[in-house]
Amino acid sequence: MADSTKDPLFGFIRRRVTAKQVQGAIDGKENPFTRLPHSDRYHKILEARKKLPVYTQMDDFYEMYAKHQIIVVVGETGSGKTTQIPQFVVYSDMPQTKGKIVACTQPRRLATMSAAKRVADEMDVRLGKQVGYSIRFEDMTDPGTTILKYMTDGLLLREAMNDPDFERYSTIILDEAHERTVATDSLMGLLKSLVKRRKDLKIIVMSATLDALKFQKYFTIDEPAPLFKVPGRTHPVGIFYTREPEPDYVEAAIRTVIMIHRTEDPGDILVFLTGQEEIEDACRKIKIEADDLVANDPDTVGPLSCIPLYSSLPPQQQQRIFDPAPPPRVSDGPPGRKVIVSTNIAETSLTVDGVVYVVDPGFSKQKLYNPRIRVESLLVSPISKSSAQQRAGRAGRTRPGKCFRLFTEKDFMKELEEHMHPEILRCNLSSTVLDLVKVGVKDLVRFDWVDAPAPETLMRALELLNFLAALDDDGNLTPLGTKMSAFPLDPQMSKMLITSPEFDCSQEILTIVAMLSVPNFWSRPNNRRKEADIAKELLSLPDGDHLTLINVFNEYQNNLNDSKWAWNNYISARALAEAANVRAQLLRIMERLEIDLVTKSHPDQTRHYVDIRKALVCGYFMQVAHREGDKGSYLTIKDNQVVSLHPSCGLDTQPEWVLFNEFVLTTRPYIRTVTEIRPEWLLELAANYYDLKLFTDGETKRALQRVLNRLRKKQGKKNAKAAASNKKQSEKKEAAS
Numbered sequence: 001m002a003d004s005t006k007d008p009l010f011g012f013i014r015r016r017v018t019a020k021q022v023q024g025a026i027d028g029k030e031n032p033f034t035r036l037p038h039s040d041r042y043h044k045i046l047e048a049r050k051k052l053p054v055y056t057q058m059d060d061f062y063e064m065y066a067k068h069q070i071i072v073v074v075g076e077t078g079s080g081k082t083t084q085i086p087q088f089v090v091y092s093d094m095p096q097t098k099g100k101i102v103a104c105t106q107p108r109r110l111a112t113m114s115a116a117k118r119v120a121d122e123m124d125v126r127l128g129k130q131v132g133y134s135i136r137f138e139d140m141t142d143p144g145t146t147i148l149k150y151m152t153d154g155l156l157l158r159e160a161m162n163d164p165d166f167e168r169y170s171t172i173i174l175d176e177a178h179e180r181t182v183a184t185d186s187l188m189g190l191l192k193s194l195v196k197r198r199k200d201l202k203i204i205v206m207s208a209t210l211d212a213l214k215f216q217k218y219f220t221i222d223e224p225a226p227l228f229k230v231p232g233r234t235h236p237v238g239i240f241y242t243r244e245p246e247p248d249y250v251e252a253a254i255r256t257v258i259m260i261h262r263t264e265d266p267g268d269i270l271v272f273l274t275g276q277e278e279i280e281d282a283c284r285k286i287k288i289e290a291d292d293l294v295a296n297d298p299d300t301v302g303p304l305s306c307i308p309l310y311s312s313l314p315p316q317q318q319q320r321i322f323d324p325a326p327p328p329r330v331s332d333g334p335p336g337r338k339v340i341v342s343t344n345i346a347e348t349s350l351t352v353d354g355v356v357y358v359v360d361p362g363f364s365k366q367k368l369y370n371p372r373i374r375v376e377s378l379l380v381s382p383i384s385k386s387s388a389q390q391r392a393g394r395a396g397r398t399r400p401g402k403c404f405r406l407f408t409e410k411d412f413m414k415e416l417e418e419h420m421h422p423e424i425l426r427c428n429l430s431s432t433v434l435d436l437v438k439v440g441v442k443d444l445v446r447f448d449w450v451d452a453p454a455p456e457t458l459m460r461a462l463e464l465l466n467f468l469a470a471l472d473d474d475g476n477l478t479p480l481g482t483k484m485s486a487f488p489l490d491p492q493m494s495k496m497l498i499t500s501p502e503f504d505c506s507q508e509i510l511t512i513v514a515m516l517s518v519p520n521f522w523s524r525p526n527n528r529r530k531e532a533d534i535a536k537e538l539l540s541l542p543d544g545d546h547l548t549l550i551n552v553f554n555e556y557q558n559n560l561n562d563s564k565w566a567w568n569n570y571i572s573a574r575a576l577a578e579a580a581n582v583r584a585q586l587l588r589i590m591e592r593l594e595i596d597l598v599t600k601s602h603p604d605q606t607r608h609y610v611d612i613r614k615a616l617v618c619g620y621f622m623q624v625a626h627r628e629g630d631k632g633s634y635l636t637i638k639d640n641q642v643v644s645l646h647p648s649c650g651l652d653t654q655p656e657w658v659l660f661n662e663f664v665l666t667t668r669p670y671i672r673t674v675t676e677i678r679p680e681w682l683l684e685l686a687a688n689y690y691d692l693k694l695f696t697d698g699e700t701k702r703a704l705q706r707v708l709n710r711l712r713k714k715q716g717k718k719n720a721k722a723a724a725s726n727k728k729q730s731e732k733k734e735a736a737s
């Protein structure tokens, strides 16, 4: 803690800040950060803040914060961790005096933005000024002014590449640590080794569940990190279970929403389902049933609006969850109600003022990685007890609430696991490994993980990076790998971008990568599916979905980014605008790395498409499938998984060889975003991976062998021709001399 430092905020010399001094500044007439008088709204919010359990413990917090370099904070949902602790820190004398700032990480983008917005309001400053946020491809901060930055954990991890000692920060707060995302886990490992070098850096690890002991032990420097425990919550949440297990959780969720709407007091509802399709479908059904209810009983049942929420929705549409509930139909009629139907992106850190009821069927889609077959998939699985607590915690934030669990209490006690398995044990680690190697982690096996990943998963990541030539055989970063790590993208995508100038198509690959980085932009409204499909078909190119992405983007630009054009073609203009923004940012990185921005228009467009497809192969040669005779299915290369083309695929035939962007497991395994390729490109452009000695026997190997033989024969003929011509030349020379 800064001894004898003149503090610009409080203007006095002191040993450490006390709660009383901060309290004085908070209650003061003037905002210490802007030097403007506090607004009325500030005082109104302050009243509510003062009732939060964390707030009442400010003094204890400062005492612990002054004494220790690392603190673990644990408190129930809604106790005020996310919004108050970072403010306590910025009000202390550390960050401002040293020109450093405070970071607070969140696992999710939506929570990052909404927490920053709330805290900016609480501090009476403009979002993006003293309080801001940073998420991938969006920076809402003002260097020089921002002192508190909410950011995704993934982004802070990326910052470590250029600033491994986190020199910009005085305090790093890892929020929602119990979620155990790969990025938070990696940050914990990096920070643990950093605290020895940076004695002035403070770390706060915040968790909503009582597994804090694990973090305390992990962060043992001389002794385990101390625990700052926040008891209690502001408003009670009543928990209700079903008597019997529900056979169809979606149907049960819809029924529960309707029951609440008919019988419960006013207040909005948050329902947790597992994925986009399920959510859109449930929204439609809820709306139909609710409209029926209102039509039959307009005097007692108010209007109901239903808002979907999932991660692939464009941010603007996600913000709709904060819209007010619909007003009564007539001035003295029954009040309206808002229902948000969401995936688990609304599970943590989020406060939607007005949500009183939570409906929790107990399932979510969870990432699973099988390193043996290199497949990462999302599977609908039961949630953990701590997730269920988080979900219930979304009610009762601004007033008492109720949570309806659509499973029995016995199942809750006996069947649900305490916590989810950490993500590091369930996902593909190639991006993380590249990031960590770039940060300087030499030995990933001996890295101080909170929970070490499976050796096979690490091997797979190293193998991929080695085949992509990002790492050499000793696991060191190559110059290519260094360049790849500069992009906030999957390693395959960055490799593709870097190689694209060799194929005269970096502009096109840039477009493909940008389009793949934004949410699904095709819209398919239920009552106009046919029209939407026809529009899509007209924009699709027969050689592949990747080429279609270029076509859609170019058409949109040719139509001067006209949202009417997008609307008429059943395309989300917002998603395309986001793609244009992502593209511009990636372009700046390419310029910085001096990667040529080229496009070569051939008179023959097909030849240009060949070049683009070859560039795709340079990144995605491990994601290739071979058609299985005339069975209509494909077999993935080396891993031999039987897959089908996803129904969204725009190819008009079933080519023998295809490259795919994604493996998805729904009712059965599919490959999505697919483009036709030639097998000879695989043998030429990824010879190490396509060394046929490494293939198991089977039709794919035989097919590749035939291609190889053909290539060799062709090469043999070429060589023989060249030798014959050389011979002729020398004979001529000899005869002449």
Ligand SMILES: Nc1ncnc2c1ncn2[C@@H]1O[C@H](COP(=O)(O)OP(=O)(O)OP(=O)(O)O)[C@@H](O)[C@H]1O
Residues within 6 Å of the ligand: 052, 075, 076, 077, 078, 079, 080, 081, 082, 083, 084, 118, 208, 234, 348, 349, 350, 351, 352, 353, 393, 396, 397, 398
């Ligand atoms: N956008 C908002 N509108 C109204 N009230 C809010 C808002 N954000 C936060 N609050 C209030 O502040 C309280 C504390 O929120 P905060 O996110 O800091 O809690 P938390 O302890 O971090 O919980 P969790 O772990 O569930 O995120 C909420 O319960 C709510 O009363």
